Amino acid sequence: MRAFLTFFILLLCNLHRAQEHSSSRATSAKEVSETDMSKSEENKKKLEPQLDIWEELRNLRDLVLEQAVDLRLLSAKLTESDSLVQVLQEEITVMKDRLTAAETLVEEMQMEGEAQSAELTMTQQKLDIVQERLLVNVAHVEELQEKQEVSKVAFSTSLLLTGEGFTYYPEFTTLVYKNVFTNIGNHYSPVTGYFTAPVRGVYYFRFTGQLAFNDNTIRLRLVKNEDPIVLSGDRVSEFDREDNVSNGAVLHLEINDVVAIQLGGYVWDDNYHRTTFSGFLLFAL
Incomplete structure (x- = not known):
């Protein structure tokens, strides 16, 4: 885009120089031969296309300037978008770190839960053993009581x-x-x-x-x-x-x-x- 703008600016400068040169030549021709009206009319006819080209070039310059302004606006928006993308990337990185920390915490909690479950299972097994022993002792006591009763x-x-x-x-x-x-x-x-x-x-x-x-x-x-x-x-x-x-x-x-x-x-x-x-x-x- 910059190369295109440079090309059109150089083209405008050359056309401007050509216009000035043509104007000088026209002025000199008028001073040298004011009586040659047919030749002056002919030169005038030749200048009219050049003036039209200049007008088009000016319009083209204005269009290029507008496009340059739009390009600057687009560049600013692009820069702003890049900043926003960078901020979003930073936020995504932070969220990934938090997610990793949360996953680590979940794994730790799962391991702790498994350890507690194993401990609870062991405690339940010990409780079952104690209950079995208690039932045996109760049965033994009842048996002793029965024997004591029937022993009379x-x-x-x-x-x-x-x-x-x-x-x-x-x-x-x-x-x-x-x-x-x-x-x-x-x-x-x-x-x-x-x-x-x-x-x-x-x-x-x-x-x-x-x-x-x-x-x-x-x-x-x-x-x-x-x-x-x-x-x-x-x-x-x-x-x-x-x-x-x-x-x-x-x-x-x-x-x-x-x-x-x-x-x-x-x-x-x-x-x-x-x-x-x-x-x-x-x-x-």
Whole structure:
């Protein structure tokens, strides 16, 4: 653009010089030959195109000057745009730095969150272990409490609830001791005559029986789940009118094992409670 302006300015200067030279020549021709009118008219006709060219050149100069002004305005706007672009680039750089810092902060927060999550998971695992141990301890305590409750087992009975008399079974049959002195835990039944073990453990049992004033036989035996364990017996005669028998045993019982006394023959009981059956838990296993 600058080369174009320089070219037109030089062209205008040359045309101006040519115009001045032509004017000088015209003036000299007029002074030398004022009478030659035809020649003067001819020179005048030649100057008219030159004047038109000059006018066009002047218009062209004005147009070039206007374009130069527009060019300066455009250059100023371009400079302003360059400044604005530079400012925007600086702002973009600042935003990129902030975005990078934010991404770094997010990564740090994610790492911290993962660490906290891992710590929380570990804490939850420890809590689960503690809860399991607590449940085990609670179950153990409950078991101990149950054992402590069932460990309180003892009973003592006699055959007849009231009055006196003989009881006779030709074959071994379970005696039902109806007069209950003690029945802690209610594990002896005065309806069936059976003691039922509430807990696995070691128990002690004892029984007694009495017979008098006849010539018959007394036989008493301790049975565990209908299996005989110990037996005691005697026979009354004219030389021995009254006999007493007794026996006992320590038994290892499982839960729900049953123990009873069976009679084969005669036995006597009265208000003195001569025929008895007793037992208690020594310790649980």
